Amino acid sequence: MHDALTDSKALLIRRWGELGGYWGISRTMAEIHALLFVTGEPLCTDDVMAQLHVSRGNASMNLRGLTDWGLVQRVHKLGDRKEYFQADTDVWHMFETITRERRRREVEPIIATIDRCREMVAQLDSREDRAADETRGFCRRLDELRGFLTTMGALFELALRFGPTGVAQLAPLIQAASGQPGPRGPTPAAAPRAAAARTGSKRAKTRARRPRR
Amino acid sequence: MHDALTDSKALLIRRWGELGGYWGISRTMAEIHALLFVTGEPLCTDDVMAQLHVSRGNASMNLRGLTDWGLVQRVHKLGDRKEYFQADTDVWHMFETITRERRRREVEPIIATIDRCREMVAQLDSREDRAADETRGFCRRLDELRGFLTTMGALFELALRFGPTGVAQLAPLIQAASGQPGPRGPTPAAAPRAAAARTGSKRAKTRARRPRR
DNA sequence: GGTATCTTTCCGACAATTCTGAAACAACGC
DNA sequence: GCGTTGTTTCAGAATTGTCGGAAAGATACC
Incomplete structure (x- = not known):
């Protein structure tokens, strides 16, 4: 490999992109967001086009979509007419x-x-x-x-x-909570079914396929 | 109208279905889930086909998808060979x-x-x-x-x-919290940017379109 | 074993989304 | 004003995803 850093970024961008599909966000939009996130620095439309191999129109549309979401902000560099885009890096x-x-x-x-x-x-x-x-x-x-x-x-x-x-401080509570039967609220319907159904859903993913072929 | 109850259910099913799109779930799958949820009672494949106007294959595939998610369970009625499906109604x-x-x-x-x-x-x-x-x-x-x-x-x-x-008991805490400046954790990066960016994102949805045409 | 009944899979057709490339548009400096 | 640079939009193309119907598979009962 010639650049581990580049490869690493590319990997995250790809994964982030395919994850976007699960969330009703187009893959390219998610990839652009990931690119801006991992880069940290502002990038212009041409940078996005070059690094993600997408058309100008596509890059423009999705960058606007991201700014509409409020996840990306337009920034300007002094003495440069180009518009740059910067992702919010505070997770x-x-x-x-x-x-x-x-x-x-x-x-x-x-x-x-x-x-x-x-x-x-x-x-x-x-x-x-x-x-x-x-x-x-x-x-x-x-x-x-x-x-x-x-x-x-x-x-x-x-x-x-x-x-x-x-929220991070709440984490220890989980340990405490998991020790006892659980301070779960007394909801008549919820409690009795929880255990049975949970094992059911677990089995679902590994259960034998229909006996076919 | 001849049946307000039916209309009401249909409305929820339709809305739930289009919401599914936002979540990477196919519209039909979401609609089937909504149908089972509002019905409460177990329904067989033919019921789903009739009420949602979908094909047998489509109904079968999506019902299986829902059982794989663990949101729907197969149930059997005595003396009936058909398989019935019941949604978990405990939200x-x-x-x-x-x-x-x-x-x-x-x-x-x-x-x-x-x-x-x-x-x-x-x-x-x-x-x-x-x-x-x-x-x-x-x-x-x-x-x-x-x-x-x-x-x-x-x-x-x-x-x-x-x-x-x-969790519901936590709700009052919000009222208390919103009264004071906020017990927000001292995160160097988060606090200063929050106010500015929030107004930014709010403006985004109503902001003037690009001066075009 | 045979038949009736119900379920699942497959594949062509259809629909929706996404992408591209080009043209229209705006901004700036000269 | 006019060329240069950069941005946005739009219509058609391509890709992807979804659906319907038929064929194949499984199961229960006779």
Whole structure:
């Protein structure tokens, strides 16, 4: 090899890129982000084009997408007309940006939908017709889902407030918690099913394929 | 309308489906999951085909995908040869399943990649060549990223241990925290940039388009 | 073993996303 | 104003992903 550093960066960029696919982010966008992240220094469009072998249009579009996410910022160098792009290298701050953006784009719309669904069946709720049970069950699940989403939102908010060091300090709690049966909240539905289903999901990945061929 | 309950379910299913796209999950898979979730009762392949207007092959593939995720379980009814599928309706447990699965599929591989990247530049690290600064910066970011991932993993682990009610009890803390300047951990890099960048990202979504046309 | 019933896989067709290259656009200096 | 430099957009091409229907496979019951 001629340059271990370059190879190492390339490896991370590639992996980060394919990971982007899992997250509904285009591979190129993720790769550009990774490139800017590992580089640390501001890069211009031509740098991105050269290092990632993408077209100018593609680079431009995705760089704009990244700035729209707030993950990348435009910077200018004195005496240079080119626009440079620099990634946020503070990982925790990156997380904050992504969290807020995803909440705005995804969580809030789904909560609005849940509320609307709830309204649609509100009048049925009190009536005593054949579908009363079904309706009640549906509403219960709707409410649980909504509660979960807001609770998770609150947890993230809290995590952001505590910051990286704050959350890191919580780690020892895990050790303590895993020693005892667990201070798990008394949720009637959750506790009994947890153990059984967990082993089930574990088996799923290694279970024998359907007896075929 | 002839059935508000049906319409309400359909709405949630549709929204849930399009949300799936953001998460690298196919729309149909998300819709099937939503259908099973809102129904609560076990459904067979034909039910899914009829209610979602998808082919048998498509339904079969995605139902299997969901069971592989551990979000849906096969159930059998006595005296019926058909296989039925039932979604986990405990939202918190669903979250646990998804968290563990995503960690296994995504977080662990990226951590392995980071470690490998770290090894690749390990020998360069000590040398005193021209790229020493660059290498040091790269390694620092690598370490930060790795630390963040493990910390978040720990946080999720903790959240799962506390369970829904446990986390919900944390909510009041947020109110308390938002009153004061914030007990945010003393992270040299994070604090100063947070305010500026946040307004930046907010402006991004409403900012004036490029002066065009 | 044979048949009926249900499930899974395969592959061509279709749809959506992503990428490229070129043209249009803006900014700057002369 | 006009050329130079750099950026953004757009339409079509290419890639990728998803779906439907049919054929093959598995299982239970007779």
